[in-house]
Amino acid sequence: MKNTIKGDITELEVDAIVNAANSNLQGGGGVDGAIHKAAGAELLKASLALGGCPTGEARITKAFNLPSKYVIHAVGPIWKDGNSNELELLKSAYWNSLVLAHENNCKTIAFPNISTGVYGVPKIEAAHIALETVSKYLNEVNSDISVTFVCFDELNFQIYKELCPTFKLNND
Ligand code: AR6
Numbered sequence: 001m002k003n004t005i006k007g008d009i010t011e012l013e014v015d016a017i018v019n020a021a022n023s024n025l026q027g028g029g030g031v032d033g034a035i036h037k038a039a040g041a042e043l044l045k046a047s048l049a050l051g052g053c054p055t056g057e058a059r060i061t062k063a064f065n066l067p068s069k070y071v072i073h074a075v076g077p078i079w080k081d082g083n084s085n086e087l088e089l090l091k092s093a094y095w096n097s098l099v100l101a102h103e104n105n106c107k108t109i110a111f112p113n114i115s116t117g118v119y120g121v122p123k124i125e126a127a128h129i130a131l132e133t134v135s136k137y138l139n140e141v142n143s144d145i146s147v148t149f150v151c152f153d154e155l156n157f158q159i160y161k162e163l164c165p166t167f168k169l170n171n172d
Contacts, residue, residue, distance in 0.1 A: 002134055002147040002169065004160040009150040010038040013067040015106035016060070017150075018097050020114045021073040024052055025059065030117045031152070040065040047073055056092035060100050070104060072097045076115030079122070087129050090115055094133040102142055110148040113156045127159045135167040143171055 009017050009031060019035045022028050025047040027036040036043055046061040050073075053059045058074040074097045077089040093114055101109045111130065115121040134147050149164065151157035 001171070002131075002138065002149070002164065002167075004149045004151060004157070004164045006151050006154075006157040008034065008152065009110055009112050010034050010066060012110045012148070012150065014108040014110045014148065015068065016070040016072050016101050016104070016109045017063070017066065017068045018058075018072045018074050018109065018111045018114070020112050020117065020119075021047070021053065021075050023055055023075050025050055025073055031112045035066070035071060038066055039063055039071065043071065047071075056089040056096070058093060058096040058100050060104060068110075070101075070106065072100055072109070074114055076119055077121065079115070079120035086115075086121060087125060090121060090126060090129045091133045094130055095137060098134065098137045098141075098145070098147075101145060107144065108146045108148070110150050112150055112152065113160075116156060123156055123159055127156065127163050131160075131163055131167040135169060139170050143169070 020031050042064040050059045053075050055075045063071045074093040076093045077086040116123045116126045
């Protein structure tokens with residue numbers, strides 16, 4: 001199943017929260033900053049030890065002081081002009097996060113709106129990619145995982161509230 005909420009992803013008691021990370025996995029601002037702040041310094045040590053992550057891929061660490069079990073560090077694209085493979089890379093970031101969640105026996109996962117902050121991917125396009133990719137994964141690969149889209153800003157929340165129900169799952 002999938003659902004949308006408005007809130008702070010660091011507060012969720014799910015198996016895995018996804019971080020909108022950068023490819024150095026060195027922490028940063030936005031949701032990345034909030035996750036590192038709430039998880040504590042051990043998270044930075046663990047993520048730096050991974051040696052980076054290319055755009056479109058994802059890596060996993062423990063969640064340390066967070067209420068979730070794991071943090072999946074997904075690297076979304078920086079928006080350039082829309083013709084630089086941005087949406088494909090965003091799709092891969094969502095897909096690879098779900099694969100990693102499944103490999104680590106996660107049944108509940110929460111995503112922020114990857115790349116829609118400082119990375120500048122237009123919010124409506126990004127929401128379509130997120131919903132399409134997650135729905136495809138749940139319908140075609142593994143329906144045994146519950147996905148929450150966590151919107152922090154009001155505009156993303158309005159977009160997801162409207163779009164989410166239009167992406168049907170086989171078991172809806
Ligand atoms: N919980 C959930 N969502 C949040 C939170 C939160 N606590 N805080 C912000 N958001 P951004 P990006 C939303 O900029 O565009 C970092 O510096 C926010 O409203 O965090 O992928 C990294 O290190 C927005 O919708 O990530 C990278 O360098 C969404 O999170 C770079 O920013 C993503 O905004 C990644 O940029």
